Amino acid sequence: MSLTASGAPAASTLPQGVDDDTLAVIARQAIVNEKREVFGYELFDRSTARDAHTAASDAALLFNALSYAGAEALVGQKTVFVNCTQESLAGGHLELIHPDKVVLEVPTLEDGATQAEIEARLTVFHGLRERGFRLAFNQHLLRRAYASWLPMASFIKLDLHTFALKDAGALVKFARTHTNAQLVAEKVETAEQFEHMRALGVQYFQGYWFAQPDLVHAQTIRPSQATILQLINLVRKQGSTAEIEDLLKKDPTLSFNLLRFINSSGFGLSCEVTSFRHAVMILGLKKLFRWAALLMTTSRTGGSPPAVGQTAVVRGRLMELLAAELLPPEEADNAFVVGVFSLLDVMLGVPLDKALESVALPQPVIDALLHGTGVFAPFLELTKACESGDDAAFARSANALHLTNHQVNWAHLQALAWADELETEN
Structure with missing residues (x-):
């Protein structure tokens, strides 16, 4: 695995000789406090040239970050910010990660959404917060239509590309008055912007003035889909721990990915898991099914074990x-x-x-x-x-x-x- 700095926010090429079908490429950009100390990282999927942002890509990003890129090298013990679609907020992949480690960046709805559609999202937000997740929103949250969402915000990100610096004070004052959220100034590109927002009491900052996104390249090994399907079927039939352990022992790629995933910082365990049986017992059948299903969606199709x-x-x-x-x-x-x-x-x-x-x-x-x-x-x-x-x-x-x-x-x-x-x- 190599960690390299990039001068652009996206990866345009892959390392020479590397099959892009087995490469997880994840960009991270630092979020710093007023002392310019790293508080956390926002993650972006750069495994493909496509910019499509879907529920499936959200799940793949988190899964790859924990399973393949090596969470310790990628984010260490810092907070992780991940962009989500409204659909992915209800995704089963969130059951696999420790909520203390992740902030979910929630988009507001498309223009034209009805008030009923806006209010309907509150049930999902409440559920995520009860599980311990923190939610981040952009400054559109401060619009009148989203008043009911304000108590849901742990962070509000203020995009300096979307308003004049002279208007920042009013936005910060409104956010401070009506929410308990911590504020993040993003797309900070000059010292003037940083000093102005810091003087207003903004706690966190993100942008090219501090750091361009780094790229983490991780070569992956992925089991055949036939083997993953075998695991899924075994779990659905309520197979015993011994049966599941036996299957893991027959496929080194499957067992390697499971141990690496369950010991990642994002999973939140206080002790290391070093045996397949222990991993199965810690996960339980429900989470094991979720993990296998995600592994299926991020693995190559076809082919027998090499x-x-x-x-x-x-x-x-x-x-x-x-x-x-x-x-x-x-x-x-x-x-x-x-x-x-x-x-x-x-x-x-x-x-x-x-x-x-x-x-x-x-x-x-x-x-x-x-x-x-x-x-x-x-x-x-x-x-x-x-x-x-x-x-x-x-x-x-x-x-x-x-x-x-x-x-x-x-x-x-x-x-x-x-x-x-x-x-x-x-």
């Missing part, structure tokens, strides 16, 4: 079976993770240490993958020896673990058969 994914699955299963001979059950689970994530660098096209930065894993797993040390390292070495056809390396690795050729070969055959079952099921 050969490297099959190899990763075989590695994971083989390591699990070998570890079960010598280690406690919970350690055998971690051995599976070592094997299945040992090819993440190939799948992501980045060094393994960079790939592992975006997913929470136990330290012994990291030690085996990055340093070839610890309890799982000999199992990974033996697993790789099974693939290489190097008889000397195979014998040396098996002897180090005091495993016979028969034990290793039988486990390898079982792992291959287990991986082949996935192909048959799909």
Whole structure:
């Protein structure tokens, strides 16, 4: 993943050699306080050249920000501002994020909307606020027609392109008198504008005078839609945690994305989740269904899992079976993770240490993958020896673990058969 500054608010080209079908490109622009310290970031989807803003694109932006771009690198612990359509405010994707982390920027309705249509939106706003979300509106909220919306605002953004600076005082006074919202001056482009709005008591500022939007490029790995559909069907049938865990273990791309998503700052957990079973239990079936449905909409269509994914699955299963001979059950689970994530660098096209930065894993797993040390390292070495056809390396690795050729070969055959079952099921 690379973080680069851009002199323009949108990405016009993609990094050379990168397939735009697997690239999440998200722009962020800082929102600062009166001391010019970063308070939060507004996010924009720059994955495509299209400027269409829809409920689906809103969901994809939040999902990609949490799942693919690495929320820590993108926003850290800062507040995230995300533009929404009226339709996306009722979207199930909002159930997947921690409300303390996100401010939803709400548009006013199109000109010509009736008073009844304006009032009808209050139910949705109340529901979002009860769940802990903060809502931001533009200065159109200060129009008479939207008087009923005023108590809903946590932030009001004042666009300096839409009014003369001499009129700012009246807008600020009205907003202060009739709302409890904090004010954000946006599209600030000069020191004069900043000083004028700060003198009026505006708390936050956004614009090119402070920072152009940065672009975050994140190479993604996405499961086949057939596998995601299998997960969705399993959840709809109220499948057991063990059944769901088994499916996750068969697809490294699915499990990797789930662990990365659930451990993102936007999900709001106070502890790291390092096992598939724990992830399923934390999410629950309803949120797991939402996550899988969003993953389906943001994944490429068609295609079977690539050969490297099959190899990763075989590695994971083989390591699990070998570890079960010598280690406690919970350690055998971690051995599976070592094997299945040992090819993440190939799948992501980045060094393994960079790939592992975006997913929470136990330290012994990291030690085996990055340093070839610890309890799982000999199992990974033996697993790789099974693939290489190097008889000397195979014998040396098996002897180090005091495993016979028969034990290793039988486990390898079982792992291959287990991986082949996935192909048959799909």
